[in-house]
Amino acid sequence: QNIDGIAALQNDTSAQMDAYKGAINLLKYHQEKHQLQIFTHTKVEKIDENKNNCELLTEHGHTISCKYVIVATGFEAGQFLPKKVMNLLSTYAICSAPIDKKMVWPNRSLIWETAEPYLYMRTTKDNRLIVGGEDEDFQNPDKRDDLLRTKIKTLERKFSRLYPEIEFNTEMAWCGTFSSTNDGLPYMGPWKKGDRTLFALGYGGNGITFSMVAAQVLKNIILNQKDSRLETFGFDRPTK
Ligand SMILES: Cc1cc2nc3c(=O)[nH]c(=O)nc-3n(C[C@H](O)[C@H](O)[C@H](O)COP(=O)(O)OP(=O)(O)OC[C@H]3O[C@@H](n4cnc5c(N)ncnc54)[C@H](O)[C@@H]3O)c2cc1C
Structure with missing residues (x-):
């Protein structure tokens, strides 16, 4: 991935999907096939x-x-x-404007840095980059949303440290609640x-x-x- 990561692991067992499209199509399928009522x-x-x-x-x-x-x-x-x-946490993500296809990292891999806080990176069909992580240990929606601007800057900085050659122009950013268990x-x-x-x-x-x-x-x-x-x-x- 052109990342200098000591002891990084690479595998071919992960997959990526459009969760919204996936859910809608699954419901449609069962509506037609099994008279599912929604x-x-x-x-x-x-x-x-x-x-x-x-x-x-x-x-x-x-x-x-x-x-x-x-x-x-x-x-x-x-x-x-x-x-x-x-436990309910708050999590943050940014999405770039489309970039030149040639600049996307090899195989459009799903990248995950298992640090604390973790960092993940993905690509979209239209060559945007999604970078997320920066979890906070609280759920309060106002407090969570207030932090968004700061988190955008942190995620942009972390991305450019890994890929200084890619210009990341944030076009969308969001935060959400996330749950984990002990x-x-x-x-x-x-x-x-x-x-x-x-x-x-x-x-x-x-x-x-x-x-x-x-x-x-x-x-x-x-x-x-x-x-x-x-x-x-x-x-x-x-x-x-
Ligand atoms: C930023 C972020 C990144 C993530 N990344 C990944 C990832 O890379 N890979 C992965 O596998 N997972 C990921 N997850 C987790 C994944 O999104 C969730 O595990 C998954 O969406 C949960 O699906 P669900 O159907 O169980 O619940 P939800 O998608 O939360 O759906 C619950 C539904 O129940 C409805 N509901 C709630 N209460 C009631 C009620 N009382 N009566 C009727 N309806 C109700 C809600 O309106 C909602 O529609 C991520 C989550 C976040 C927030």
């Missing part, structure tokens, strides 16, 4: 569970009945959990064995990969099939 902008306030089914209460007083509920509400899952299992692993499965409310919480930096694993594990739980991954990702695993 209720957008419908906040679930409460989940009641009994022996044979679950009842969800929405903010406008409607109810949804179902056999199982999968809570995949990202970092807002706390309201459905009896105990806090994640042992760095996601949570999936019921809070306690036999519950009909199941969680798919891909906390950590690999949420998209973890979500795929959660889909398989939760399907197995519903079909009453054993899945040994629950020992690693379930709520009753030993944690740090």
Whole structure:
């Protein structure tokens, strides 16, 4: 990658996708193939569970009945959990104006510096560069947004230290909330064995990969099939 990094590792096991497009197409596919019903902008306030089914209460007083509920509400899952299992952080990213294709680093690799704070770098189809990291150990949205200007400067400086030959003109910048767990692993499965409310919480930096694993594990739980991954990702695993 033309980076002078002692003991850096290179592998070909990572992938990149447009998460928004991916999610929309996945929903469309199941709408057409499996009559999936989608209720957008419908906040679930409460989940009641009994022996044979679950009842969800929405903010406008409607109810949804179902056999199982999968809570995949990202970092807002706390309201459905009896105990806090994640730490909420703030994270920052900048995106450049398109650069000359010839200037992009080899293979459009996904670059990750595992320092504290970490730094990651990616490319987009239209030859923009995304640089992110600079996490802060708090969640307050006002405090988080106030820091954005400073973080833009820090990320630009860190980028130009690695690639002084690439002119990085920041065209977009954003910050967001990010969750992590004490042992760095996601949570999936019921809070306690036999519950009909199941969680798919891909906390950590690999949420998209973890979500795929959660889909398989939760399907197995519903079909009453054993899945040994629950020992690693379930709520009753030993944690740090
Ligand atoms: C800056 C940043 C960079 C990241 N980079 C990567 C990466 O490189 N690779 C990777 O794998 N992951 C990455 N992640 C993590 C990844 O984005 C998340 O793990 C993933 O998006 C989580 O998806 P989700 O569907 O579980 O939750 P979300 O995408 O958070 O979706 C939850 C949904 O639930 C809805 N919801 C919440 N509460 C309720 C309620 N009460 N009723 C109804 N609906 C509700 C929300 O509106 C939302 O639509 C990154 C995250 C951030 C912030």
